[in-house]
Every structure is written in structure tokens, then in C-alpha cells.
Amino acid sequence: MIDLLLGLQWGDEGKGKIVDVLTKNYDIIARFQGGPNAGHTLIFDGNKHVLHTIPSGIFHERAINVVGNGVVIDPVIFKKELDNLAEYNIDFKTKLLISRKAHIILPTHRLLDAASEKMKGKLKIGSTLKGIGPTYMDKTGRNGLRIGDLEMSDWKDRYKALTKKHLNMIKFYDVELDFDLETLEKEFSAAVEALKELTFIDSEEYINQALSKGKSILAEGAQGSLLDIDFGTYPFVTSSNTTAAGACTGLGVAPNKIGKVFGIFKAYTTRVGSGPFPSELFDEDGARMAKVGHEFGATTGRPRRCGWLDLIALKYAVQINGVTQLMMMKGDVLSGFDTLKACTSYTYKGEDIFHFPYNIEEDNVKVNYTEFEGWQEDLTAMTASDQLPKNLNDYIAFIEDFVNVKVTVVSVGPDRKQTIMV
Numbered sequence: 001m002i003d004l005l006l007g008l009q010w011g012d013e014g015k016g017k018i019v020d021v022l023t024k025n026y027d028i029i030a031r032f033q034g035g036p037n038a039g040h041t042l043i044f045d046g047n048k049h050v051l052h053t054i055p056s057g058i059f060h061e062r063a064i065n066v067v068g069n070g071v072v073i074d075p076v077i078f079k080k081e082l083d084n085l086a087e088y089n090i091d092f093k094t095k096l097l098i099s100r101k102a103h104i105i106l107p108t109h110r111l112l113d114a115a116s117e118k119m120k121g122k123l124k125i126g127s128t129l130k131g132i133g134p135t136y137m138d139k140t141g142r143n144g145l146r147i148g149d150l151e152m153s154d155w156k157d158r159y160k161a162l163t164k165k166h167l168n169m170i171k172f173y174d175v176e177l178d179f180d181l182e183t184l185e186k187e188f189s190a191a192v193e194a195l196k197e198l199t200f201i202d203s204e205e206y207i208n209q210a211l212s213k214g215k216s217i218l219a220e221g222a223q224g225s226l227l228d229i230d231f232g233t234y235p236f237v238t239s240s241n242t243t244a245a246g247a248c249t250g251l252g253v254a255p256n257k258i259g260k261v262f263g264i265f266k267a268y269t270t271r272v273g274s275g276p277f278p279s280e281l282f283d284e285d286g287a288r289m290a291k292v293g294h295e296f297g298a299t300t301g302r303p304r305r306c307g308w309l310d311l312i313a314l315k316y317a318v319q320i321n322g323v324t325q326l327m328m329m330k331g332d333v334l335s336g337f338d339t340l341k342a343c344t345s346y347t348y349k350g351e352d353i354f355h356f357p358y359n360i361e362e363d364n365v366k367v368n369y370t371e372f373e374g375w376q377e378d379l380t381a382m383t384a385s386d387q388l389p390k391n392l393n394d395y396i397a398f399i400e401d402f403v404n405v406k407v408t409v410v411s412v413g414p415d416r417k418q419t420i421m422v
């Protein structure tokens with residue numbers, strides 16, 4: 001069976017840390033969707049690492065790391081990640097495997113992303129401008145280039161044909177866009193050559209053979225469930241399936257091969273970029289969460305919007321993913337609040353509802369809260385569940401009852417060691 005690890009909110013839940021913590025239990029860590037718009041932060045031994053495409057098990061000597069077919073890869077960003085890890089003497093040739101079916105982000109994909117967002121003006125969706133959306137558009141439009149194409153004799157011809165098409169599309173957008181394609185392509189070409197030094201695999205065959213041999217596999221998701229292209233807050237979403245179903249299509253495994261589904265959520269809620277956010281705070285409490293939680297995007301550095309935990313949204317994410325275990329992150333950030341709140345129903349078009357509706361824009365949705373007593377204790381030095389404050393345990397118990405899934409991990413700080421198994 002293959003276990004899954006997913007974010008249950010709008011991303012930034014702390015998936016990288018938990019993958020790093022869990023990797024010791026697995027032979028293979030496999031990333032199944034998304035691109036370098038994801039930023040997975042790992043902190044251990046006094047060092048901070050931010051990964052964008054490389055799976056979060058890369059620092060463990062035993063684990064094989066697979067970039068699956070559902071991922072889109074920017075060679076330039078990928079090479080920078082490899083360069084940043086050079087000092088750790090990792091054998092990338094054997095420890096980092098890339099699916100031939102993964103799609104490639106071209107320099108012109110990023111230009112298309114910028115042109116599209118610029119044309120939307122005030123209606124922009126908050127893209128990270130990494131070229132993710134245009135790359136997935138080429139994938140579904142059957143125009144894309146894949147890692148396996150790098151091994152083809154006519155790779156350069158394929159590249160030139162798609163680039164020419166992109167440049168014509170950019171003209172169509174009719175916006176001011178300043179770029180030097182020659183410089184971008186030079187950097188891209190050098191990165192492609194570095195990428196070709198790695199091992200390309202038919203990943204669906206590799207993963208299924210590993211399963212048949214009894215290897216343990218953890219599938220690592222990126223972004224969060226509320227950013228799923230189908231089930232997220234569309235159109236303010238990412239361009240891939242971030243939910244459990246995405247692991248099947250992003251790695252080539254059958255649904256009956258899925259085992260445990262680990263769902264990660266913050267003790268409160270955050271969101272980067274545009275889009276509806278019913279429990280968002282605009283007061284001192286929200287500002288305090290942002291400051292204490294260091295709520296800035298790992299990839300973009302953009303400040304994250306903060307709000308109380310939305311249990312309606314969390315229950316929805318648990319449902320569509322089939323979550324079997326919950327992992328609560330950043331409980332330490334809420335230390336010192338006299339009172340906590342959690343959204344336990346919406347008033348939707350004048351009626352109280354307990355499910356996640358089609359539209360959660362503020363014109364349609366008002367949040368209704370349940371209040372809890374806070375805790376004053378500093379959690380960051382705690383190492384066992386029996387040390388956790390009673391009010392925190394009461395908060396956790398309420399969450400468990402509401403979504404009908406147990407919390408098995410409580411994170412009390414960013415470091416690998418600040419992780420309590422409940």
C-alpha cells in the first residue's frame with residue numbers, strides 16, 4: 001500500500017516538515033503533483049531548507065525520492081535546488097529519480113503566466129508567476145513537452161515549435177512585458193543539461209514494482225485541498241489535483257493501493273494571494289498570528305492572510321480525501337490567546353449550513369463561531385503529549401469530534417524535533 005500526505009487547507013500547512021519526520025518509516029518518497037510554486041520548509045540541526053520540487057525525504061540516506069508524472073518541472077529552479085544541496089554530498093543519481101512523463105516548464109510558460117495575470121488587472125488570481133498554469137494548460141491541450149522528450153533527437157525542434165506558439169500568444173495578450181528571451185533560454189539550456197545528468201524513469205512502472213516487492217512508499221502532496229482545481233475555491237486555485245485522487249493519477253497507482261491518508265492542518269487558517277477566506281481576521285488577533293507564526297510564503301515571501309480555524313472547510317477536506325489521521329501544526333502559535341474561536345457553521349444566503357457550499361464569497365457566507373478557552377503555556381519545549389495544556393487537549397478533542405478523525409501528531413515548533421506523537 002502507498003500512504004498519502006496531504007494539506008487540508010490553502011497550502012502552507014507544514015507538509016515538508018512532516019514528510020521529513022516520517023521518512024524514516026519509508027523506502028520511497030514520491031511527489032505526485034504541483035510545481036515550484038510549492039515551498040516545503042525543513043528545519044533540523046540548526047539549518048533551514050526550502051524545497052520546491054525535490055521531495056522532502058532527500059536528506060535521509062536510505063530513502064529514494066521520486067518526482068512523479070503529475071509534477072511540472074522548471075529545470076532552472078530544479079538546478080538551483082540541486083546547487084543549494086551540493087554541500088550535503090547527496091548521490092542524486094541514485095537517490096533522486098524523475099518521471100519521464102513529468103511536464104517541463106519553459107521560459108515562455110513563465111512569460112505567459114505574467115502576461116495573463118497582467119491582463120486580468122484587479123481580477124488577477126494571485127499566481128506565483130512560475131508558469132505553472134500555462135504548463136498544465138499545455139498538458140491538457142496536448143501541446144506540452146515532457147522530461148522524456150529531452151532524450152529525443154528532435155528535442156530542440158519540439159522546443160522551438162512550442163516557444164514560437166507561446167510568443168504569438170503573448171502578443172495576443174497585448175500587455176507591456178519586458179523580457180530578454182535570449183538570456184532566459186541560455187539559463188534554461190544550461191539547466192536542462194544539468195537535469196539530464198539525473199536518472200529518468202518510467203515512474204508508474206517503478207512505483208508499482210516497488211509496491212509488489214513490499215517497499216513502503218509515502219506520496220507527498222503540494223499546496224492544499226482547498227486549492228484543488230476541481231474541489232478548491234475556483235478560480236482562486238492551483239492547476240492540479242491536490243487531493244488524494246491526484247496521487248493516483250500523479251503517480252500511476254490504482255485507488256485500491258492507497259493505505260493511510262495523513263491530513264495536515266494548522267491550528268488556525270492561512271491563505272496566500274487572492275480568493276475568498278470566510279474566517280479571515282483583520283484585527284490584532286490576525287496580526288499576532290502572522291507575526292508569531294512567521295506567516296510568509298516559502299516560495300514567494302508574500303505575507304499570508306490569517307484567520308481562525310474553519311472546521312466546515314476542514315471537514316470538507318477530510319471527506320473528499322478520505323483522511324485517516326490528522327496532524328495539527330503550529331499549535332504553539334496560539335499560546336497566549338485568552339480566547340480561541342473556530343468556525344462551526346456558515347450562514348449561507350440566510351440559512352445556517354454545515355457543509356462547504358459552491359460559493360464562499362463574503363456576499364454569500366457569514367461564519368458562525370464556537371469559542372474556546374486559550375492556553376498560556378509555551379509549547380515549544382514540550383516533548384510528550386501528557387505535557388500539553390488541558391485547554392489545548394480540549395480544543396483538539398473538539399476538532400476530532402467535529403470531523404470524526406483522530407489527531408495523531410501535534411507540531412509545537414518548526415524544528416524536526418518539535419513534533420509530538422499523540
